[in-house]
Amino acid sequence: MSFDFDLFVIGAGSGGVRAARFAAGFGARVAVAESRYLGGTCVNVGCVPKKMLVYGAHYSEDLEQAHAYGWTAGAPTFDWPTLIAHKNTEIAHLNDVYRLLLTQSDVELFETHARIVDPHTVEVNGERISAEHILIATGTWPSVPDIPGKELAVTSNEAFFLKTLPRRAVVIGGGYIAVEFASIFNGLGAETTQLYRGELFLRGFDRGIREHLRDELVKKGLDLRFKTNITRIDKQADGSLSLTLEDGSLLETDLVMFATGRQAKLEDLGLENTGVTLDERGFIKVDDNYVTTEPSILALGDVIGRVQLTPVATAEGMAIARRLFRPAEYRPVDYRLIPTAVFSLPTIGTVGLTEDQALLAGHNITVFESRFGTLKLALTESKEKTLMRLIVDADTDKVLGVHMVGADAGEIIQGMAVALKAGATKRIFDDTIGIHPTSAEEFVTMRTALPA
Ligand code: NDP
Numbered sequence: 411m412s413f414d415f416d417l418f419v420i421g422a423g424s425g426g427v428r429a430a431r432f433a434a435g436f437g438a439r440v441a442v443a444e445s446r447y448l449g450g451t452c453v454n455v456g457c458v459p460k461k462m463l464v465y466g467a468h469y470s471e472d473l474e475q476a477h478a479y480g481w482t483a484g485a486p487t488f489d490w491p492t493l494i495a496h497k498n499t500e501i502a503h504l505n506d507v508y509r510l511l512l513t514q515s516d517v518e519l520f521e522t523h524a525r526i527v528d529p530h531t532v533e534v535n536g537e538r539i540s541a542e543h544i545l546i547a548t549g550t551w552p553s554v555p556d557i558p559g560k561e562l563a564v565t566s567n568e569a570f571f572l573k574t575l576p577r578r579a580v581v582i583g584g585g586y587i588a589v590e591f592a593s594i595f596n597g598l599g600a601e602t603t604q605l606y607r608g609e610l611f612l613r614g615f616d617r618g619i620r621e622h623l624r625d626e627l628v629k630k631g632l633d634l635r636f637k638t639n640i641t642r643i644d645k646q647a648d649g650s651l652s653l654t655l656e657d658g659s660l661l662e663t664d665l666v667m668f669a670t671g672r673q674a675k676l677e678d679l680g681l682e683n684t685g686v687t688l689d690e691r692g693f694i695k696v697d698d699n700y701v702t703t704e705p706s707i708l709a710l711g712d713v714i715g716r717v718q719l720t721p722v723a724t725a726e727g728m729a730i731a732r733r734l735f736r737p738a739e740y741r742p743v744d745y746r747l748i749p750t751a752v753f754s755l756p757t758i759g760t761v762g763l764t765e766d767q768a769l770l771a772g773h774n775i776t777v778f779e780s781r782f783g784t785l786k787l788a789l790t791e792s793k794e795k796t797l798m799r800l801i802v803d804a805d806t807d808k809v810l811g812v813h814m815v816g817a818d819a820g821e822i823i824q825g826m827a828v829a830l831k832a833g834a835t836k837r838i839f840d841d842t843i844g845i846h847p848t849s850a851e852e853f854v855t856m857r858t859a860l861p862a
Contacts, residue, residue: 582669589754
């Protein structure tokens with residue numbers, strides 16, 4: 411049977427675009443449909459604009475600390491609309507770049523909604539298009555708890571486009587997005603409160619790192635409240651919001667942002683016309699080759715709920731394109747040792763096992779730790795401390811995990827991830843000459859283990 415396309419990708423986010431471009435590069439006839447924005451969550455309402463806001467928030471500290479280096483300027487003021495306008499211009503430029511990337515790769519682009527009507531057919535603009543393979547790369551969408559007044563709150567989707575910076579903000583959640591936005595609002599000068607239902611935020615990260623970040627954020631004036639949740643939101647006569655907390659107390663604010671997780675984006679996708687099934691968390695079920703329970707339909711990235719990170723989605727996209735259209739070059743995605751950063755202020759960078767995970771996996775471990783004020787801050791009044799931790803297997807000397815909270819943690823940990831992938835031992839770390847003076851050199855000069 412002949413099809414209009416070899417691959418029809420639904421969703422032009424990081425993973426979908428990568429799969430489409432690679433497949434087209436291998437000679438496949440490829441189409442992509444995107445109904446919202448080219449580049450998906452990461453480019454439009456995720457990684458990229460988030461990092462811009464984080465940079466914006468960091469300037470408040472930079473300006474303050476510049477005095478210690480002899481700089482004098484007028485009293486700094488911050489204008490949120492300027493930051494958002496510049497961010498929007500850059501994102502619009504990136505949308506154009508994505509459009510060009512696709513069209514120059516000979517991918518046919520439909521900037522409209524696509525709906526699956528049978529396992530080999532997609533409907534776009536009222537037209538039916540057939541494809542040998544359909545790839546669902548529709549990503550996720552913020553999920554908000556069903557409480558009275560939830561419509562008065564925003565999610566990250568809206569937070570990127572607020573008209574004004576609120577005087578007071580409450581961020582709910584304890585994951586990446588909550589922690590990052592709490593730092594953004596706090597850094598930009600809003601009186602910020604973060605509420606998290608558990609005993610300590612960033613569940614799954616190294617405990618030492620979570621505790622250190624907690625302490626640093628409190629030092630920066632963030633009102634962090636754990637074991638707290640809200641039960642309702644009410645609008646006051648003056649336009650402000652009143653939050654009722656679980657213990658019955660009230661909290662007044664001007665903005666509530668839910669960062670309470672994300673769910674698979676499947677609405678009006680036509681899955682009922684296929685044999686595609688979902689897992690118990692509502693993400694699309696796939697096998698090791700990203701094939702759904704409908705053999706001609708694949709899925710990747712956030713919508714399969716495995717590891718919701720852009721570089722993972724792009725790796726999955728490349729793996730799919732290679733397996734289908736250039737099998738000789740196929741390599742499965744290696745999900746081990748995925749480095750990641752939380753762009754809070756200060757930033758977390760991490761790769762490998764946490765202390766608890768290493769113990770749980772049965773390793774006999776030694777932990778090395780360094781806590782210090784950076785040279786850059788020595789002249790300033792900042793009390794910020796950087797924390798670095800190495801989790802080492804005491805029997806094999808292999809470094810199992812590298813964790814950091816501090817400036818440039820994301821930049822530093824990327825290199826550490828290469829070392830861990832190569833199987834580096836603590837001895838290799840010790841034998842590596844440091845770059846002086848840097849913070850990163852601490853990772854190769856840790857000599858004394860923490861007491862067991
Ligand atoms: P996460 O799943 O990471 O965190 C959700 C948070 O909300 C958790 O702390 C969770 O608590 C809490 N929560 C869930 N439901 C409720 C509820 N009903 N009431 C109160 N709290 C609730 O989701 P995010 O939205 O932060 O991020 C989604 C994914 O996006 C991340 O997992 C990450 O993979 C990716 N991401 C990556 C970034 C990066 O690389 N820097 C940046 C942003 C996002 P509990 O812990 O108790 O479950």
